Every structure is written in C-alpha cells, then in structure tokens.
Amino acid sequence: MRTKETSEKEPGRGPLTTQLQLATSPSIKAVKAARNGRSTLSTVAGWAIRIFVVIVILEVISKFVSAEAMRWDVVGSYLFSPKVLSGVGLTLFLTVVAMVLGSVIGLLLALMKISNSLLLNVAADGYIWLFRGTPLLVQLLFWYNLASFLPKLTMGVPFGPQLLEFDTNTVVTAMMAAMLGLGLNEGAYMSEIFRAGIQSVDHGQTEAAAALGMSRRNAMRRIVLPQAMRVIVPPTGNQVISMLKGTSLVSIVAISELLYTVQVIYARTFETIPLLVVACIWYLFLTTVLSIGQHYIERYYSKGVNRNVPDSYLTKFKKVFGLGGRQPFATKEIAH
Amino acid sequence: MNADSDPIIQIENLSKHYGKLQVLRGVELNVYPGEVVCIIGPSGSGKSTLLRCVNHLEKPDGGVVRLQGETVGVRESRGSLVELTPAELARQRVDIGMVFQSFNLFGHMTVLENIIEAPIQVLGTSRSKAQEHAMQLLEWVRLEGKENTYPRQLSGGQQQRAAIARALAMRPKVMLFDEPTSALDPETVGEVLSIMRRLANEGLTMMVVTHEIDFAREVADRVVFMDGGAIVEMGTPAEVLDRPKEDRTRQFLSRILKSNSAAQS
Numbered sequence: 057m058r059t060k061e062t063s064e065k066e067p068g069r070g071p072l073t074t075q076l077q078l079a080t081s082p083s084i085k086a087v088k089a090a091r092n093g094r095s096t097l098s099t100v101a102g103w104a105i106r107i108f109v110v111i112v113i114l115e116v117i118s119k120f121v122s123a124e125a126m127r128w129d130v131v132g133s134y135l136f137s138p139k140v141l142s143g144v145g146l147t148l149f150l151t152v153v154a155m156v157l158g159s160v161i162g163l164l165l166a167l168m169k170i171s172n173s174l175l176l177n178v179a180a181d182g183y184i185w186l187f188r189g190t191p192l193l194v195q196l197l198f199w200y201n202l203a204s205f206l207p208k209l210t211m212g213v214p215f216g217p218q219l220l221e222f223d224t225n226t227v228v229t230a231m232m233a234a235m236l237g238l239g240l241n242e243g244a245y246m247s248e249i250f251r252a253g254i255q256s257v258d259h260g261q262t263e264a265a266a267a268l269g270m271s272r273r274n275a276m277r278r279i280v281l282p283q284a285m286r287v288i289v290p291p292t293g294n295q296v297i298s299m300l301k302g303t304s305l306v307s308i309v310a311i312s313e314l315l316y317t318v319q320v321i322y323a324r325t326f327e328t329i330p331l332l333v334v335a336c337i338w339y340l341f342l343t344t345v346l347s348i349g350q351h352y353i354e355r356y357y358s359k360g361v362n363r364n365v366p367d368s369y370l371t372k373f374k375k376v377f378g379l380g381g382r383q384p385f386a387t388k389e390i391a392h
Numbered sequence: 393m394n395a396d397s398d399p400i401i402q403i404e405n406l407s408k409h410y411g412k413l414q415v416l417r418g419v420e421l422n423v424y425p426g427e428v429v430c431i432i433g434p435s436g437s438g439k440s441t442l443l444r445c446v447n448h449l450e451k452p453d454g455g456v457v458r459l460q461g462e463t464v465g466v467r468e469s470r471g472s473l474v475e476l477t478p479a480e481l482a483r484q485r486v487d488i489g490m491v492f493q494s495f496n497l498f499g500h501m502t503v504l505e506n507i508i509e510a511p512i513q514v515l516g517t518s519r520s521k522a523q524e525h526a527m528q529l530l531e532w533v534r535l536e537g538k539e540n541t542y543p544r545q546l547s548g549g550q551q552q553r554a555a556i557a558r559a560l561a562m563r564p565k566v567m568l569f570d571e572p573t574s575a576l577d578p579e580t581v582g583e584v585l586s587i588m589r590r591l592a593n594e595g596l597t598m599m600v601v602t603h604e605i606d607f608a609r610e611v612a613d614r615v616v617f618m619d620g621g622a623i624v625e626m627g628t629p630a631e632v633l634d635r636p637k638e639d640r641t642r643q644f645l646s647r648i649l650k651s652n653s654a655a656q657s
C-alpha cells in the first residue's frame with residue numbers, strides 16, 4: 057500500500073504534491089528563522105524569570121533567617137535533644153505501624169471489593185464510606201474516648217450472650233487509640249490504591265496462571281500483585297508521606313510524638329517558632345529520605361517494563377553539569 | 393485416525409450462553425490421542441469459547457467435557473453436576489496446556505522465570521530440575537540465549553514461542569491453541585507455526601483455533617468448521633477444505649482465501 061503511494065507521487069508531482077512542496081520548502085527557512093528569533097526572545101524571558109525566582113527565594117529566606125524571633129541557637133540546641141529525638145522515633149514508629157495496618161486492611165478491602173460476593177462488596181464499600189467520610193481527627197477522638205461509650209469490650213454472639221470481656225481503658229490506651237485511628241483510616245485509602253493496582257493488571261495474566269494450574273491465591277501473590285505494585289507504589293509513597301505528617305494529629309490525645317514533644321517544650325520556654333522549626337526540619341528530613349526510598353522502590357518494580365521512572369535529582373544534576381555517562385542538555389540545543 | 397483407541401477429550405452436548413446470546417449450541421467433538429484438530433470459522437462463531445470450556449476457563453451451562461473419561465471442572469454426583477473445588481480444577485488444568493492469542497507471558501518475570509514458575513509452584517519440581525527442563529524447552533523452541541530476557545524485549549514470535557515452552561513445561565497431555573499467530577507480524581508467523589508442526593510430529597494432542605488454512609491443511613488430522621455456535625462440518629483437511637459439503641463452509645473458505653491472498657500481495 058505504502059509503496060504504491062510513493063511510486064505514484066515521485067515521478068508525477070501531481071497537484072497535491074505541488075501543494076505540499078509549496079507549503080514545506082519555503083517554510084523550512086522561515087521556521088528556522090522564527091525559531092532563532094523566538095529562541096533569543098525566550099532566552100531573555102527565561103533568564104528574567106529565573107533571576108526573579110532566585111530573588112524571591114533569597115528574600116523569603118533572608119526574612120526568615122534574620123527575624124528577631126528566629127533564634128537559631130535555640131533551634132540548634134533542641135534539634136538533637138533526647139526528647140526531640142524520642143519524639144522523632146515515636147513519629148516514625150506510628151507511621152510504620154499505621155501504614156502496615158492500613159496496607160493489610162487496604163489489601164483485604166480491595167480483595168473484598170473485587171470478589172464476586174455481594175456481601176463482601178457491600179461490607180468493603182461501607183467501611184470505605186465510613187472512614188473516608190469522617191475527619192481523621194474525629195476518629196482519633198472517638199477511639200480515645202471509646203471507654204466512655206463502651207466501658208467493657210466484650211466478644212460473643214451479637215445481641216446475645218457475651219463470652220470474653222475486657223476493660224476498655226486497659227485495652228484502648230492512648231497509644232492504641234492513635235494506632236487504631238491512623239491505621240483504620242489509612243486502610244480506606246489504601247484499599248482504593250490496591251484495587252486500582254490489581255485492576256491495572258491485564259486479565260490475561262490471571263487466565264494464563266489459571267491455565268497453568270496455579271491456585272487463585274498464588275496467582276494473586278506471584279503474578280498479579282507484583283505487577284500491580286508498579287501502579288500501587290507511587291500513590292503509596294504519597295500516603296506514607298502524608299501519614300508521617302498526619303501522625304502530628306495524635307498530639308491531640310497526648311502521645312509524645314514529634315509535634316507534641318515540641319509543644320510541651322515551648323509551652324514551658326515560649327520559644328514557639330524555633331521549636332516548630334525544629335519539628336519542620338525533622339519532618340522535611342524524613343520526607344526527603346522517604347522520597348529517595350520511593351524512587352528506588354519504583355525503579356525496582358518497573359523491571360520488565362519500558363516505562364521511564366522520573367530521574368532522581370542526582371541524575372538531573374549530573375545531566376545539567378555533564379557529569380553522567382549520558383550527554384547533558386547541550387547536545388539537544390546544538391541539534392536545533 | 394486412532395479411531396480404535398479411546399478419545400482423550402470428549403466434548404458432549406456443550407452449550408453456553410452469555411446473557412441471552414447462545415454462543416455454543418450442543419457441540420459434540422471427540423479428540424483422540426496424538427490427533428491434531430484444527431477449528432476454523434468466522435469471528436464470533438464460538439471457537440474461543442469452545443476451547444476455553446475445555447480447560448474450564450469458561451463454565452459451560454450445559455453438557456460436559458471429559459479428559460480421559462474424567463469430567464473437567466465438575467463432578468457427577470447423584471445425577472447432577474457439582475463444581476470441583478479450585479484445587480481439584482487446578483490439578484486437571486495441569487494436563488491441559490493453553491496458548492493464547494496475546495501470549496500472556498508474565499511481564500515481570502524473565503523468560504526462564506516464566507517457564508519455571510508453574511512447575512515449581514504447582515508440581516513441586518525442584519528449582520534446579522525445573523531450570524534444566526526449561527533450558528531444554530528453550531532450545532527446542534529455538535530461544536536459547538533468551539532465558540534472562542523480559543517478555544517485552546522479545547518479538548511477538550519469540551514471545552509466543554516462550555509461551556509455548558511455558559505451557560510445555562507442565563508436560564500437558566493436550567495443548568489448546570487459540571489463534572496463536574493472529575497477533576503476530578507476518579514475518580514471525582512462520583516460526584511459530586514451525587514449532588507447532590514439530591509438536592504435532594512429536595505426537596502431542598492439539599486443538600488449534602486458527603485462520604491459517606495452509607497450516608490446517610498440512611498438519612491437521614481433522615478440521616472442524618464452526619458457525620453460529622455449532623459444528624457445521626468436520627472431516628479430514630481434504631474433505632473440509634478442498635471439497636466442503638456445506639455452503640457456509642464454502643463461503644467462509646472463499647472469503648478467507650481471498651483475504652489471505654490480498655494480504656500476501
């Protein structure tokens with residue numbers, strides 16, 4: 057088909073070709089000229105913007121750094137103080153526990169949602185509806201105050217005789233309330249991420265596994281989930297980062313995580329801003345470390361797929377300064 | 393051929409609906425050990441559905457499939473049919489290999505990992521034994537040196553040969569092929585067909601849904617022509633492809649030969 061078209065075109069130079077020729081041949085120069093003109097203009101504009109951005113950033117930083125209340129010596133003295141460090145530790149611990157709990161619940165909910173059982177579908181949807189539809193802060197307060205509503209936790213036949221009985225306040229401590237509140241809430245969000253991931257894997261993969269005699273469980277574990285991870289990891293990274301910061305909400309139930317720790321200190325010393333900066337420095341440090349980790353996990357799960365993982369900043373810098381194996385931007389510009 | 397031995401697959405009065413649409417209408421077919429049966433027919437005639445009922449990827453709503461006399465996917469219990477447990481069904485599927493039009497290789501695994509996965513998981517073969525067998529199979533499908541490659545880095549023809557090797561790794565008694573060359577570039581169709589030809593020569597029992605009439609003529613022991621969910625005509629390649637009795641078969645063949653010759657020029 058294609059060969060026919062070209063062979064008809066070449067010798068004859070019919071009206072259509074002439075039109076095309078007219079349209080293209082003079083314009084090559086014009087396009088080049090325009091591109092050169094535009095590139096000088098856009099270079100000037102580009103530099104103006106860059107300089108403006110740098111000035112704004114420097115201005116903000118200088119205001120912040122040189123402000124009266126900004127006692128950097130105080131920041132320095134608390135940054136690695138044992139109390140703050142243990143707050144950081146507890147923040148990390150809560151993040152890990154809540155994410156693990158949330159992921160387990162999320163995976164279960166996702167499997168319930170894609171199952172063929174109407175009961176399981178409805179149960180999962182109800183859970184997600186409830187936990188996504190109410191504020192996390194309210195949920196935390198709810199778990200914390202559970203004892204006032206259910207003084208005894210019992211297990212047994214619904215509406216019938218109860219077999220096991222616990223004192224609510226001994227089971228649901230503040231710490232327990234925090235972990236439950238964060239984890240149960242996270243489960244609702246993780247379920248959607250898992251479901252999207254599982255459904256992103258072609259159904260043919262499951263069929264091929266079934267045809268080979270693999271059990272549904274093994275097909276899910278060995279074939280579907282590893283491929284779903286490519287879709288699951290990036291939003292989960294976001295969830296981890298917002299969980300890390302979200303743990304600061306549990307300061308409301310007097311858990312001495314990072315925020316509560318610095319709050320307790322500045323309530324005594326009135327060095328509010330420097331201590332909040334201490335907390336921010338730690339939050340920023342931890343989210344940075346997590347983002348770097350996420351980059352490598354994404355790269356791991358994209359094996360076997362020709363999908364480009366975004367460059368890490370290290371690679372970007374290498375490219376800009378021509379340090380990496382690959383050629384820097386310069387080649388692109390020369391080519392134009 | 394082999395009419396004196398017992399059929400390895402018996403398809404008895406198989407029917408299947410999707411909602412109101414009846415896709416299979418009482419299909420009857422016996423396949424004998426070592427036989428190659430090619431199934432041809434227009435799009436939507438139920439060829440894939442028939443094949444997928446053989447390994448119970450689709451549940452028929454009437455009739456049964458038997459593998460060596462044993463009903464596939466269901467058990468006869470006091471005159472009615474009961475679904476097998478997933479584990480029992482999985483055990484039956486080990487004996488029935490399947491090759492798909494779109495290959496369906498596991499994308500996150502290398503070719504070697506694709507082949508050894510099911511033998512290790514399902515058959516409990518040791519990793520070293522499974523790898524040894526996989527390397528033999530790869531050589532057999534002429535993919536030596538590709539064991540550590542990911543599917544997406546292979547051509548369509550190479551992927552389909554890897555998929556055939558993966559199915560063979562379970563040492564199936566029967567192989568089902570659903571249009572194994574339809575998704576391939578014309579240049580790579582031949583390499584897959586030649587592997588299938590060699591499998592037929594090895595005496596493997598095969599059910600092949602295909603539009604490759606030349607392959608059917610050369611390799612099939614029997615050709616089945618399906619239309620509208622039923623078998624219209626069945627016989628040796630010479631009977632069905634060269635001297636079809638039914639008008640519908642004749643029309644289908646003239647259409648497909650026309651489109652094949654158009655594609656070649």
Ligand SMILES: Nc1ncnc2c1ncn2[C@@H]1O[C@H](COP(=O)(O)OP(=O)(O)OP(=O)(O)O)[C@@H](O)[C@H]1O
Nearest residue numbers: 410413415433434435436437438439440441442571
């Ligand atoms: N999962 C499904 N749900 C609803 N209808 C279906 C489903 N699968 C197949 N069908 C319908 O059943 C009919 C037979 O489909 P089948 O795939 O068996 O045909 P086929 O002979 O393999 O066709 P082709 O040559 O196009 O592959 C078609 O009309 C198709 O639209």
Ligand SMILES: [Mg+2]
Nearest residue numbers: 439440441571
């Ligand atoms: Mg089909």
